Amino acid sequence: xxxxxxxxxxxxxxxxxxxxxxxxxxxxxxxxxxxxxxxxxxxxxxxxxxxxxxxxxxxxxxxxxxxxxxxxxxxxxxxxxxxxxxxxxxxxxxxxxxxxxxxxxxxxxxxxxxxxxxxxxxxxxxxxxxxxxxxxxxxxxxxxxxxxxxxxxxxxxxxxxxxxxxxxxxxxxxxxxxxxxxxxxxxxxxxxxxxxxxx
Amino acid sequence: xxxxxxxxxxxxxxxxxxxxxxxxxxxxxxxxxxxxxxxxxxxxxxxxxxxxxxxxxxxxxxxxxxxxxxxxxxxxxxxxxxxxxxxxxxxxxxxxxxxxxxxxxxxxxxxxxxxxxxxxxxxxxxxxxxxxxxxxxxxxxxxxxxxxxxxxxxxxxxxxxxxxxxxxxxxxxxxxxxxxxxxxxxxxxxxxxxxxxxxxxxxxxxxxxxxxxxxxxxxxxxxxxxxxxxxxxxxxxxxxxxxxxxxxxxxxxxxxxxxxxxxxxxxxxxxxxxxxxxxxxxxxxxxxxxxxxxxxxxxxxxxxxxxxxxxxxxxxxxxxxxxxxxxxxxxxxxxxxxxxxxxxxxxxxxxxxxxxxxxxxxxxxxxxxxxxxxxxxxxxxxxxxxxxxxxxxxxxxxxxxxxxxxxxxxxxxxxxxxxxxxxxxxxxxxxxxxxxxxxxxxxxxxxxxxxxxxxxxxxxxxxxxxxxxxxxxxxxxxxxxxxxxxxxxxxxxxxxxxxxxxxxxxxxxxxxxxxxxxxxxxxxxxxxxxxxxxxxxxxxxxxxxxxxxxxxxxxxxxxxxxxxxxxxxxxxxxxxxxxxxxxxxxx
Numbered sequence: 123x124x125x126x127x128x129x130x131x132x133x134x135x136x137x138x139x140x141x142x143x144x145x146x147x148x149x150x151x152x153x154x155x156x157x158x159x160x161x162x163x164x165x166x167x168x169x170x171x172x173x174x175x176x177x178x179x180x181x182x183x184x185x186x187x188x189x190x191x192x193x194x195x196x197x198x199x200x201x202x203x204x205x206x207x208x209x210x211x212x213x214x215x216x217x218x219x220x221x222x223x224x225x226x227x228x229x230x231x232x233x234x235x236x237x238x239x240x241x242x243x244x245x246x247x248x249x250x251x252x253x254x255x256x257x258x259x260x261x262x263x264x265x266x267x268x269x270x271x272x273x274x275x276x277x278x279x280x281x282x283x284x285x286x287x288x289x290x291x292x293x294x295x296x297x298x299x300x301x302x303x304x305x306x307x308x309x310x311x312x313x314x315x316x317x318x319x320x321x
Numbered sequence: 322x323x324x325x326x327x328x329x330x331x332x333x334x335x336x337x338x339x340x341x342x343x344x345x346x347x348x349x350x351x352x353x354x355x356x357x358x359x360x361x362x363x364x365x366x367x368x369x370x371x372x373x374x375x376x377x378x379x380x381x382x383x384x385x386x387x388x389x390x391x392x393x394x395x396x397x398x399x400x401x402x403x404x405x406x407x408x409x410x411x412x413x414x415x416x417x418x419x420x421x422x423x424x425x426x427x428x429x430x431x432x433x434x435x436x437x438x439x440x441x442x443x444x445x446x447x448x449x450x451x452x453x454x455x456x457x458x459x460x461x462x463x464x465x466x467x468x469x470x471x472x473x474x475x476x477x478x479x480x481x482x483x484x485x486x487x488x489x490x491x492x493x494x495x496x497x498x499x500x501x502x503x504x505x506x507x508x509x510x511x512x513x514x515x516x517x518x519x520x521x522x523x524x525x526x527x528x529x530x531x532x533x534x535x536x537x538x539x540x541x542x543x544x545x546x547x548x549x550x551x552x553x554x555x556x557x558x559x560x561x562x563x564x565x566x567x568x569x570x571x572x573x574x575x576x577x578x579x580x581x582x583x584x585x586x587x588x589x590x591x592x593x594x595x596x597x598x599x600x601x602x603x604x605x606x607x608x609x610x611x612x613x614x615x616x617x618x619x620x621x622x623x624x625x626x627x628x629x630x631x632x633x634x635x636x637x638x639x640x641x642x643x644x645x646x647x648x649x650x651x652x653x654x655x656x657x658x659x660x661x662x663x664x665x666x667x668x669x670x671x672x673x674x675x676x677x678x679x680x681x682x683x684x685x686x687x688x689x690x691x692x693x694x695x696x697x698x699x700x701x702x703x704x705x706x707x708x709x710x711x712x713x714x715x716x717x718x719x720x721x722x723x724x725x726x727x728x729x730x731x732x733x734x735x736x737x738x739x740x741x742x743x744x745x746x747x748x749x750x751x752x753x754x755x756x757x758x759x760x761x762x763x764x765x766x767x768x769x770x771x772x773x774x775x776x777x778x779x780x781x782x783x784x785x786x787x788x789x790x791x792x793x794x795x796x797x798x799x800x801x802x803x804x805x806x807x808x809x810x811x812x813x814x815x816x817x818x819x820x821x822x823x824x825x826x827x828x829x830x831x832x833x834x835x836x837x838x839x840x841x842x843x844x845x846x847x848x849x850x851x852x853x854x855x856x857x858x859x860x861x862x863x864x865x866x867x868x869x870x871x872x873x874x875x876x877x878x879x880x881x882x883x884x885x886x887x888x889x890x891x892x893x894x895x896x897x898x899x900x901x902x903x904x905x906x907x908x
Contacts, residue, residue: 130568133518161519161614163557300569307515307568314517321518 126300127154129161130307131181134188137321142180150177159321174295178283181302185276188309189269195316196265203262210245213238265312272305279305367455369395369402372426374457376400381423381449384414384431384442397423411438419445426459427452432475433489440464440473452488460488465645474645480638481631484647494631494646502551502630506530508621509543510614511556511565513573522615526622535565537576544584552590553621554581555614616640715765733763 132155135143146155154160282298285291313320372383378400387393387408394417395406409417418425425442429452432439443450443462451459452475461476474482483491508531510523523531534540540563544552556563558578565574620640627633638644716726734748737759751759 126570129518130515133516159518159522159615161516163555163614163617304515304568307513310517311515314520320521 126296126303127162128299128303129154130310131184131303132156133159133310133321134306135184137319138184138188142184146177146180150174174292174299175283175287178286178295178298178302181299181306182276182280182283185279185302185305185309188306189272189276192309192312192316193269193273195318196262196269199262199316200266207246210242213242213245265315268308268312272308275301275305368428371428371453371455371457372397373400373402375426375451375453375459376402376424377459379424381425382421383426385428386431394421397426414438415441415445418442423449425450427462429454429488432462432485436473436485439485443473444471477631477646478635478638480643481635482643482645484645486648487646490648491631491646494634495629497628499627499629499633503626503633505549506551506553506621507532507543507547508553508555508618509534509540509547510618511535511540511554511563511574512614513565513567515568519614523618526618531618535573537574540574540576541580541584544581545588547585547590548588550588550590552585552588555617557614613641712761712765729764730760733759737763 132143135146135155136157136159140157143155144157147157279298279301282294282301286295286298310320368385369383372385372395376383376397379397380399381397383395383397383402383406385393385395385406387406389408391408392411392414393406393408396403425446427439427442427450432452439450439452439462443464447464448461450462452462453459462473463476463482464471465474465482472484474484475488477483477488477491508523508527510519510531510533512519512523512533512535514535520533523533532543534543540554544554554563556565558564559575561577561579563574563576563578563581564572567573617637617640620637623636623640627636634644634646716729734751735745737751737755738745738747
C-alpha cells in the first residue's frame with residue numbers, strides 16, 4: 123500500500139495547529155506530516171500499514187475548519203466589492219439623472235455631474251476587474267468558484283471516509299486522504315493569492 | 322658603404338630571430354638544454370620548499386622522483402628536510418612505507434602521473450599519506466568505497482572530496498569567479514502550484530534569482546532564456562526525468578534531464594542540477610539521506626556569497642551532504658553527491674543523479690562591461706600595433722635585400738607620382754601631407770605593389786596551402802615551447818598558449834611565403850596597374866591576417882608582439898582598471 127506524501131496537509135496543520143501536527147508526526151511517521159517543513163527530492167519508501175482511519179477523521183475536521191476560514195475571508199472581500207459596486211452605481215445613476223446639474227443649475231454643476239459620472243464608471247470598471255479578472259486565478263469570482271468546488275470535494279472525501287470505515291476499505295481511505303491533501307494544497311494556493319499566511 | 326653595413330646588420334638580426342624561433346628539437350640548441358637542466362634543479366628546490374611548508378613541523382618523509390626517474394624518499398624531521406634522499410625501487414616502496422613513521426608527503430604531480438602507486442601506498446598507510454601543491458598546502462588522501470571497489474580520493478575539506486584527475490584540474494574551481502557567476506545565477510525550481518510553502522521558501526532564500534515553474538514548457542523556456550548563466554535546476558527526479566507531481570500524487574510533468582542539459586549547453590551556461598532518485602542510496606554504501614529541496618534552497622542562497630566555485634560547493638555540501646568532484650566522460654568537472662556517486666558515471670542518459678555540475682574546461686565567464694571595454698581597447702591597440710609593425714617593417718624589409726632607405730624613398734615617390742599619372746617633376750613638389758603619408762605608407766605600398774604581384778601571391782597561396790596540409794601534423798601534439806611568462810602579457814595569452822615547436826615550424830613555412838614574395842618581387846613597382854596592386858596588397862594582407870589570427874603563431878613573431886605589448890602594459894592596465902572602476906561606479 124503506497125501512502126502519499128502529505129506535504130500540503132502538513133503545511134496547513136503547521137499553520138493552524140502545530141501541536142496537533144507534532145502529535146500526528148509521532149503517530150503516523152513517514153507520510154510527510156513533519157513539524158519541520160521538508161521537501162525531499164527523492165521518493166519516500168512505503169511505510170507499511172497504519173491506522174489511517176483515525177487520521178482521516180482528524181484531517182477532515184481540520185480541512186473543514188480551514189475551508190470555513192477561507193470562505194469567511196472571501197465572503198468579506200465579496201461584500202466589500204459589492205458595497206463599492208453599489209456606491210459607484212448609485213453615484214453614476216445620480217449623475218446621469220442630472221440631479222446634480224439640476225441642483226446647481228450652472229456650468230459648474232454640469233462639470234461636476236460629468237466628473238462624478240466618469241469617476242463612478244471608472245470605479246465600476248475597477249471593481250469589475252478586481253472581481254473578475256485580477257491576476258487571473260486570483261480574481262474573486264474565480265476564487266469563489268474554486269471554493270465551491272473544494273467544498274464539494276470535501277463532502278465527497280467525507281463520504282469516502284465513512285464508507286471506508288464501514289467496509290474497512292484501505293484503498294478508499296487512502297483515496298480520501300489523498301483528496302483531503304489536495305484540498306489543503308488548493309487552500310494553501312488560495313491563501314497565497316489572497317495574501318494570507320501559508321505557514 | 323653605409324647601406325651595405327646597415328643591410329648586413331639587419332640580416333644578422335633577422336638570422337638571430339630565426340634562430341630563436343626554430344624549435345629546439347631540430348637544432349639541438351645548447352642554450353635551451355642548459356636552461357632545461359637549470360630548470361630541473363630549480364624545480365627540485367621549489368619542491369623541497371613546498372614540502373617543508375606542507376609538513377608543518379611534522380616528522381615523516383617526502384616521496385619524489387629522482388633525476389634518474391626512480392623514486393626517492395627524503396626524511397623530514399621537525400619540519401626540516403634531510404639533504405640526502407634514499408632511492409627506492411618501486412616494488413619495495415609499499416613495504417618501506419608500511420614501516421616508516423610520520424606522514425608521507427607526495428606532490429600532486431606524482432599523484433597525477435603515478436596514481437596506482439599512490440593508491441597502493443594509501444592502502445598500506447591509510448590516513449598517513451598527504452599530497453601537497455606548489456604552495457605547500459597539504460590535503461589528505463583517503464580510500465573511499467565506490468560501489469564494489471575502493472578508490473583514492475583527495476579530501477579537500479570536511480565535505481568535499483576530489484578524484485585524482487579532478488584534483489589536477491581544480492584550478493578552475495579556485496578562481497575568483499563566483500561573484501560574477503552568482504550575479505548571473507538563475508535558479509529554476511520545479512514546484513507544484515499548490516505548494517505555496519516551498520514557493521515561499523525559494524523566494525525568501527533566493528529573491529529574484531529564482532523562477533518557479535510548474536510545467537515542462539515553462540521549464541524549457543526558462544532554461545532557453547538563461548544564456549551565459551549559472552543555471553541551477555531543482556526538482557524531483559525519477560529515473561531519467563524531472564517529474565512534478567501534484568498533491569494527489571498525479572504526475573503533472575515529466576521532462577528528460579538530458580534535454581534540460583542540452584538546452585543549458587546551447588545557452589552557453591553552466592548547470593547545477595539538484596534532484597534525487599530512489600532515496601539517493603548507492604547499493605550497499607552510504608547513508609540513506611535524502612536531499613531536501615528547502616535545505617537546498619537555503620544552501621544555494623548562502624553558498625552564493627562564496628568567492629570561488631569551490632567555496633560555493635563547500636557551503637552547499639554543508640547543507641545537502643558530502644560532495645565528490647570528479648571528471649566525466651568528456652573530461653569535464655562534475656560534482657556528485659556522495660550519496661549517489663554511482664550515477665555520476667552516466668551523463669544524464671540513464672538513471673537520475675543527485676547533484677551534478679558540469680563545468681567545461683574553458684568556461685565562458687560571462688562578459689561584463691569592463692571586459693568588453695578592455696577587449697575593445699585591446700583590439701584597437703592590437704590593430705595599431707599591427708599597423709605600426711607593417712609600416713615600420715616595410716621600411717626595414719628592403720634592407721634584407723640591400724636596398725637602402727634613400728633608394729626606397731626615391732622609388733616610393735616615383736611610384737606615387739606614376740600611379741597618379743602626374744608629371745615626373747612633381748616628385749619634388751609634393752605637399753607636406755603627401756610627404757607625411759608617403760613616409761608612413763609609401764614603402765608598404767611599394768612592397769605590396771611590386772612587379773609580379775600576381776605570381777608572388779600565387780606563390781604565397783601555394784606555400785600557405787601546403788603549410789595548411791602539414792598543420793595537423795605540426796600543430797597537433799608539439800612539445801610546448803617554454804614561453805617566458807613575461808611574454809605572456811595579458812591579451813597575448815591566447816597566442817602563447819598554443820605556441821609549440823611544431824607550430825613554429827608551420828609558421829616558418831608560412832613565413833616562407835613572405836620571403837618568397839619578397840625575393841620574387843621587384844622593388845620597381847608597376848604601381849600604375851591597379852589590379853596588380855590590389856592583388857598584391859590582398860595577398861600580402863592575407864598572409865599577415867592568417868599569421869595574426871591563427872592561434873598557432875611562430876614563436877619569433879609572438880615574441881616581438883609580446884615585447885611590444887609588455888612595453889605598453891602599464892597604460893593598458895591603467896585603462897583597464899579605470900574601466901573597471903567606471904563600470905562599478907555606474908553599477
